Structure formats: structure tokens, C-alpha cells
Amino acid sequence: MKWIKFFCLFLLFSLLPFYIRAEHLIPLIGLPSEDAKSLYSYSSDAAEIEFFADGFWNMGLKQNIFLPFDIKQAVKLDMPVFSQEIELSVWFLLNKSWYFEAAFAEGFEKNSIAAGYYGEGFIKHIRLANRGIHFSDLFSSMGLSKDENETPGIYAAFGKDNFQSEAFVRLESSTSHTRQFIGQANINGNLKEDREWLRGQFFTLPSEALTKKILAVYVEDEKGKYVSETFSKTAFRPLTE
Incomplete structure (x- = not known):
């Protein structure tokens, strides 16, 4: 009887997934909203550092156990299988201007890393990233808004009074055809x-x-x-x- 209880307890813990989930919302492009709560915050006379996270990271460990009713048959234990699902973004903000951003998606197949600067003067935004470099929605009417570009580049936005301008430089994927x-x-x-x-x-x-x-x-x-x-x-x- 103790033998059966031991395996039932082991089965329970083997099939039990565990999760790490962060639900503090923050926009990836744009400063945090006033009511956003940071996971970590440090400030001094020289610097103010904040850390934010948005998304989830589910991890699980599964194992199948065969417990026969016939004592002549052997107990069968399959190899444990580890699985995970991730849609997570982390954001470090320094003095509410400089930032570092990392996003993980689709099983780490579409990861992005970016660093940039937000300003209140003529320079509004500078962003260097390995993907997702494009114009903002301000130029959507001109057909120059977001696309599915997956190449690295640098983006910059400038503005003053009634003037606003954006520019970017990025690597373009291309194919060649000859005749x-x-x-x-x-x-x-x-x-x-x-x-x-x-x-x-x-x-x-x-x-x-x-x-x-x-x-x-x-x-x-x-x-x-x-x-x-x-x-x-x-x-x-x-x-x-």
C-alpha cells in the first residue's frame, strides 16, 4: 500500500506544471504610463533606474507512468518532457530617458533586443534594434507604417513646435534574379x-x-x-x- 501511495505522490508532482508570470503592463515603445508599477526601482542623486516586465513564461514538466494492476507486469516510467511557452518583454529605464529592451516570443524563435533614448528636446527618440525598425503610425496614410521587417537597423524621430520628422536605416532582405x-x-x-x-x-x-x-x-x-x-x-x- 505504501508503494502505491509513493508512486501516486510521485505522479502528482511529475504532472504538476509550474509557472512564472509577470503581469505589470508597460508599452514597449513609449515611456511607462503614470500608473505603471515597476518590479524594481532604484534612485539616487545621480541616477534613477526602473525595471518593468510584461507577458508570461509558462514552464512545465510532464512524465507518464504506467502502473499495471497485474503484479507480473513491470512499472513503466517514461522520460520526463520539459515544455515551455513564452511571450515576455523586459524593460530597463534609466532616468526616464535611456532604455534597454528585450522581448522573447514564439519559443525564443523571434527574440528582439533594443536600446534607445527618449528626449524632450529636438531629438524625440533614437532606437537601435535587431528587428522591428520602421516608421510610426503617424505615416500610416502614406503606406510607410509598420511592416514585418526582421532586420537590424536604427530609427530616429525629431520634432520641434509643429515640425516632426522620422528616419531610419536598416538592412533589407533581398533576392536576386538573372536572365x-x-x-x-x-x-x-x-x-x-x-x-x-x-x-x-x-x-x-x-x-x-x-x-x-x-x-x-x-x-x-x-x-x-x-x-x-x-x-x-x-x-x-x-x-x-
Whole structure:
């Protein structure tokens, strides 16, 4: 009886997940609201440091245990499986101007790290990040607002009185496409092995050395001795005959 209680207790703790969850809300871009509560705060005559967090980090440990009613069967313990789900952002703020931000999402596959500065003068915002560099919603009517860019860059916002300007520099992901033309004809190139057959009406060989590598040339002939299974059983004969 004690043996069964021990395994039941072990099963209970094996299937019990544990969680770490932070629910102090703070916008990632923008200074904290006045009613936001920091998880850590330190201030002195020279500096004021605050730490904020927003999101969740769920972690769990699961293990399957097979307890047979037949004493002849062995107890089976599967290997414990660790799982986690994270959507977490942390924010360090220095003197309500300088900040460091780190965000973790989609199982650590989309992590972002950023550092920046907020000002009340001509320089409003400077941000350096590994992703998410784009214009603000102020330019949404011009089609220049947020996009799904995942490349690093730097962003800056300036303003004074009725003037406001934004600029950014970032790496752009791009792909290259090439085409080859002879006159108005688009040439499509395909690589073939030496042992493969090439079928066509005209062939242009770029060098005399390449002609020496041609083993044989065949032409279609109903009386040909060579029948191709590849080309609908077409009969061929050597060109030299």
C-alpha cells in the first residue's frame, strides 16, 4: 500500500506544471504610463533606474507512468518532457530617458533586443534594434507604417513646435534574379550530366574542345535500329550512317 501511495505522490508532482508570470503592463515603445508599477526601482542623486516586465513564461514538466494492476507486469516510467511557452518583454529605464529592451516570443524563435533614448528636446527618440525598425503610425496614410521587417537597423524621430520628422536605416532582405537574352530570345539554362541525352533541332557548341566530348549524335529514322523508351519509342540511327 505504501508503494502505491509513493508512486501516486510521485505522479502528482511529475504532472504538476509550474509557472512564472509577470503581469505589470508597460508599452514597449513609449515611456511607462503614470500608473505603471515597476518590479524594481532604484534612485539616487545621480541616477534613477526602473525595471518593468510584461507577458508570461509558462514552464512545465510532464512524465507518464504506467502502473499495471497485474503484479507480473513491470512499472513503466517514461522520460520526463520539459515544455515551455513564452511571450515576455523586459524593460530597463534609466532616468526616464535611456532604455534597454528585450522581448522573447514564439519559443525564443523571434527574440528582439533594443536600446534607445527618449528626449524632450529636438531629438524625440533614437532606437537601435535587431528587428522591428520602421516608421510610426503617424505615416500610416502614406503606406510607410509598420511592416514585418526582421532586420537590424536604427530609427530616429525629431520634432520641434509643429515640425516632426522620422528616419531610419536598416538592412533589407533581398533576392536576386538573372536572365540571359540573345536578341529578344530568353535563354533558359539547364545543367545536364555527361551521360544524359539532349534532344533538340539546333545545337550551338561554345568551343571546339567541347565537341570532342560528344560520344554520338543520332537522328530520327523510322528504320533506325535504336529505339528510345524515353522519347515515346522513337527510332533513331547514328548520324554517321
